[in-house]
Amino acid sequence: MSKNVTVYTTNNCKFCAMVKQYFDTKGVAYDVVNVEEHPERQKEVLELSGMLSVPVTNVVDENGSSKVIVGYNIAELNAAVAA
């Protein structure tokens, strides 16, 4: 099942790099939104997660159902990819 994955990041965020590396390892394609380079999109992070913090990952399945993962959380990333 294909999923749309978006990872919200900043320039120097190691945990963001880890999330991207996780998806690279799994062979899962993803879009990156760098909210440091595009501060106008920071509100998306707050709307999705309720937090002003990255990484935030939004995994949307074919039915449009969204799963939001805050931080680098392997268990939640695994569940979101597998579901």
Next chain:
Amino acid sequence: MAESTSPAPFHDVIVVGAGPAALSAAIYTTREDIDTLLFERGAIGGLAAITDKIDNYPGFPDGVAGLQLADDLRAQAERFGAKIELGEVTAIHDEGKYKRLETTSGDMLARAVLIATGSDYKKIGVPGEAEYYGRGVHYCATCDGAFYREKRLVVVGGGNSAVQEALFLTRFATHIDLLVRSTLKASDVLLRELAAHSDKITVHLGTTTDEIVATDGMVTKVIGTHEGQRIEFDTDGVFVFVGLVPNSQFLAGTTIELDEVGFVKTDENLATTMPGVFAAGDIRSGATMQVASAVGEGATAALKIREYLERPATEA
């Protein structure tokens, strides 16, 4: 070198963690063809990786970005064959010749184990800190500083990390109040930099942080105390750097002895009280919490592990 009749995956050495001590150890073990697996639950490179700039690591006259140093250590370890698995070790059992590790990827066996789980940033434990985590309270300036462009900030702490991160945050914030409970304990270099940024950073010595206050769910002020007087600091966010706590929860209930704070006790060979299990870096009781020290301890631990592996099985 690795061989086992057990169905559980087997490695000569399993390193718990992938920070500077762990990666340094892996460079040494894998260069000697000792099969080595690293388990990391967080960021490869540990706290060093999320530090903006490391100024006191030898060999880098202009300092080095924590992220860059972490990536270079990792690349060097992987060049010699180290394998890094993303997951968590939840328990260690001594089964004599082998150690059995419970992990999020199932059980694994190793002839020797290196605990290099490091430490994590300590919380201050005041009202509002947990409630507004991620919505105004942060522990990673390099991750979340960008959300505070043209905003006011409070940074709590007076050590190297607090000063370093406050300096980093000046690239975003209009003004920073640095709340220091007693006195500054940062290096002279950082103190000079701090003085050079006095237009943006105001240092408040002898000032406790008592409460973080929010309005409509977003942080708006910090309440502190100085010489018995209550002080309010208007702010849009708080970054906390007040010390470290050991990542040793998974060792509770094992025969590995911890000190009163939770750091792992070792002997002069970096061996713990469980035979075949060693510890290095920030997790070790008595550690200096320096990247250079962690790297050195990782190398020492690797050599001691090699000696351990070369002993006849009856001695191990």
